[in-house]
Amino acid sequence: MFDAPGGTRIAYRHATGTGPTVVFLPGYMSDMAGGKACAVMDWARGQGRGCLLLDYSGCGGSEGNFAEGTLSQWRDEVVALIEAEVIGPVILVGSSMGGWLMLLVAERLGQRVAGLVGIAAAPDFTTWGFGSADKARLAAGETVLEDNSYGPEPTPTHPGFWVDGQANLRLGRTIALDCPVRLIHGQRDNDVPWRVSIELAEALRSDDIQVTLVKGGDHRLSRAEDIALLLRTLAAL
Numbered sequence: 001m002f003d004a005p006g007g008t009r010i011a012y013r014h015a016t017g018t019g020p021t022v023v024f025l026p027g028y029m030s031d032m033a034g035g036k037a038c039a040v041m042d043w044a045r046g047q048g049r050g051c052l053l054l055d056y057s058g059c060g061g062s063e064g065n066f067a068e069g070t071l072s073q074w075r076d077e078v079v080a081l082i083e084a085e086v087i088g089p090v091i092l093v094g095s096s097m098g099g100w101l102m103l104l105v106a107e108r109l110g111q112r113v114a115g116l117v118g119i120a121a122a123p124d125f126t127t128w129g130f131g132s133a134d135k136a137r138l139a140a141g142e143t144v145l146e147d148n149s150y151g152p153e154p155t156p157t158h159p160g161f162w163v164d165g166q167a168n169l170r171l172g173r174t175i176a177l178d179c180p181v182r183l184i185h186g187q188r189d190n191d192v193p194w195r196v197s198i199e200l201a202e203a204l205r206s207d208d209i210q211v212t213l214v215k216g217g218d219h220r221l222s223r224a225e226d227i228a229l230l231l232r233t234l235a236a237l
Helices: 033-046 072-085 097-112 132-139 159-164 193-205 224-236
Strands: 012-015 018-025 047-053 090-095 114-119 144-146 155-157 180-184 209-214
Touching: 012 072, 018 033, 018 072, 018 097, 018 144, 033 047, 033 090, 033 224, 047 209, 072 097, 072 159, 090 097, 090 180, 090 224, 097 114, 114 155, 114 224, 132 144, 180 193, 180 224, 209 224
Parallel strands: 018 047, 018 090, 090 114, 114 180, 180 209
Antiparallel strands: 012 047, 144 155
């Protein structure tokens, strides 16, 4: 466990190795026990490369209250953990919301970031992911519950998270990152439109950007062929 800023203890797994350390950033309400995170760790260990997995506060094995979590808080936890545990450059891999968080983390880490890999990256989803009625409820301090395609319980969006997200919007302006970027997105993604990855590619200042669209891929991109694509992408970086 890692003592994050504010005293919350963060669960993590760290394998040391050669080359840039791969840091996996899970999606909203996800954790490091997910299939993609585990596949990345297994690949890194098999290749003798460094890898860092973690659970944000309020998620998985970490302490904290999920209802109090925000992008800014989770960014600070990730940055602090990397600075404490990792020597040398990193490659940030962000899944869904983690693809938004990786931008915020990369801005803080600067030249330490050797590359970014977005998997169905969802920057700015507090804007395009909600209708006007739900935005009004969130702005008024209410929690919004949505149907959950992946489990029986509804997915909550808490007002603190939404307000913080609105303060961390990145699309529609230049994102001052110059490292190589690889974005993978399924065209059957019902949660994050694949055009978000195109918009992100346009916003990033880097000239070394590739967007891969997977025609049959859904939001999770967790089929065997999707995982293989992710690992090939990492290997190439």
